[in-house]
Amino acid sequence: MTTASSTATTSVSWTQQLTERTVDQFMDLMVQQRNLTTLKENWSMISSAYTNRFITRICHFSNKLVVLHLSKWHVSVQDLNDLISHSPCLLELTVRGLYITPNGAPTAASAATSTSISTSMSNETGKQHDSQEQQHPILNFRQIRRLRFHLLVLRVSPLRMECPAAQSLELSGYGNYYASALDIVTRRGHSWNCPRLQTLQYTGQVHEAEALYEYSEQGALSHILKSCVSLPHNSTGPVTSSTTKSSSSSSSSSTATTITTTHDDRDQSLNYRGLKRIALNCCFGLGMGQGKPGGLWQRALDLHWATLESIDLSYSKGIDSDVIHAIFSTCPRLKRFRGSEDTFAGTTLQNSNRVPWKCLSLERLQVRFVLETSDVFDRIGSSSCVQSKGQQQACLLYDQLAVLTHLKVLDLSGYGSVDDTQRGIPLTLNGGLDRLRGLTAMETVHVTGWQDQMDIAEAEWMAKHWPKLTNIYSLRNKDMKQWELFL
Secondary structure (H helix, E strand, C coil): CCCCEEECCCEEEECCCCCHHHHHHHHHHHHHCCCCCEEEECCCCCCHHHHHHHHHHHCCCCCCCCEEEEEEEEEEHHHHHHHHHCCCCCCEEEEEEEEEECCCCCCHHHHCCCCCCCHHHHHHHHHHHHHHCCCCCEEECCCCCEEEEEEEEECCCCCEEECCCCCEEEEEEEECCCCCHHHHHCCCCCEEECCCCCEEEEECCCCCCCCCCCCCCCCHHHHHHHHCCECCCCCCCCCCHHHHCHHHCCCHHHHHHHHHHHHHHHHHCCCCECCCEEEEECCECCCCCCCCCCHHHHHHHHHHCCCCCEEECCCCECCCHHHHHHHHHHCCCCCEEECCCCCEEHHHHHHCCCCCCCCCCCCEEECEEECCCHHHHHHHCCHHHHHHHHHHHHHHHHHHHHCCCCCCEEECECCCCCCCCCCCCCCCCCCCHHHHCCCCCCCEEECCCCHHHCCHHHHHHHHHHCCCCCEEEECCCEECHHHHCCC
16 A cells, blocks of 8 residues: 655655554654665645644654755744754755744644634734743754745744855745734834845735735845845945936936946955845735835845846836846846846937946846837927837937847847737847847747738848747747748
8 A cells, every 4th residue: 555655765655644653654664774875755635633743753754855845834943953863964955835833832733623713812812922931943954055934934933043054045935924913013024144145936826815925124135135245345236226216316327327336346356145046926015015116026136136147026116117127237147037027118218318237148038128119209290209219218228238249049028928019129230230240149038919010031041140039939939930941
């Protein structure tokens, strides 16, 4: 009846229906396999009475695990600390459903019946725990380098999360559902300390209890962003929120000067430590909060401009055009950028005093760029005016793109479902395509809405000047096979 499998006595996976006997069998197997380095279990649908028995045993079992994947754990802070201390070789921890309860509180055995606790009861629990502990409890992940939590629920008073060795942190679904009323009113969040973090991925959920103040100064993301950055002592930081809104500033020339000066400092300094990769997906209101237009994302940019190599804002909202332009103008090491659902407007390039982009190492660019000309046409009714304004915006973008000589993927259409809207710029010879002849590393280009204006001449030009080009995509035709014949 056993469905456990082992490979070279170093890896084991167990999906058998759980009973008290099989829990004991599983632990016996771990005792026998002293060299076990990988353990993955998927018991999310099993009765908590059995999983609690497993938790009790494994948290106090010395092991040599390097990779550990768990599912639906209701565990106290102390038990989780014990598990980590008994796993000195553990480098990767993944938990799909981690519910952290106060020390001494019932864990899995009572968790199944706790989901319907009323607000008054949860407030009482929080106040009682606050009176028991004067200091925040500490959850120490010690030597673990990669942490992944898919649904992390903290049913404790403000918790201090120590991740001294973590290089990668993935959060998907984060909440403090059982916080006391005092914690919510005073906006006290759980603190995070991740001094060596290089990769941060956060995927928002629609019904998160902390969603309203997740992006505040006391929110988890703010703590994480602040804890993993180290700037030179004389650093002045990147563009502030006041300079980001160049179109609303009365002194636009001083804005450009500020950006240029800070870039000089960045290029000369090698002493920065911060995030290399950040992904904030399915987040709404990234440009709100913290008392400045940029909001949470502006905070990330302020702290990590010098080290960011990859930015992914897929399916998020709240990033306006000025902030997008600031990203390209303030991140010298940026290699990959995928924008949010917000539009990068052509008028932003006109209002930015032609501040050059500094992301000269950029390899992948995916952003929803739109030439804002339709509103001019509707208001003025002059097609010639529309043409001149659109051409001006397109030329400005061509000039910015022309210096990105490492560019491999160019997608200015975004990733929306509308396939008949002109997005990006017309990749035509008449429109200025020849300005991009220096992008010899180009491998993939996306075309949306401009197909009717493109002809065999453009295909032959691409085949000649972009020798590595292998794919031409459009949202309408998905892949344009008739074009690829010329490549």
